[in-house]
Amino acid sequence: MSKIYVCPICKVEVKSTESYFPFCCKRCQTIDLGRWADGSYSIAGEPIPDHDDENISIH
Numbered sequence: 001m002s003k004i005y006v007c008p009i010c011k012v013e014v015k016s017t018e019s020y021f022p023f024c025c026k027r028c029q030t031i032d033l034g035r036w037a038d039g040s041y042s043i044a045g046e047p048i049p050d051h052d053d054e055n056i057s058i059h
């Protein structure tokens with residue numbers, strides 16, 4: 001019983017014994033790291049809303 005993994009970059013089947021697992025090769029691993037580094041992946045997700053509706057009276 002062995003689960004089948006696929007490379008998240010190029011979607012080819014990857015064995016769990018692969019050196020670059022879960023990637024199929026060093027190139028895909030580098031591409032994935034690069035995506036995180038340059039901010040292509042949105043980690044934060046939600047934008048910070050403006051709080052214009054806070055009615056604070058300052059005298």
Ligand SMILES: [Zn+2]
Binds near residue numbers: 007010011024025
């Ligand atoms: Zn790949």
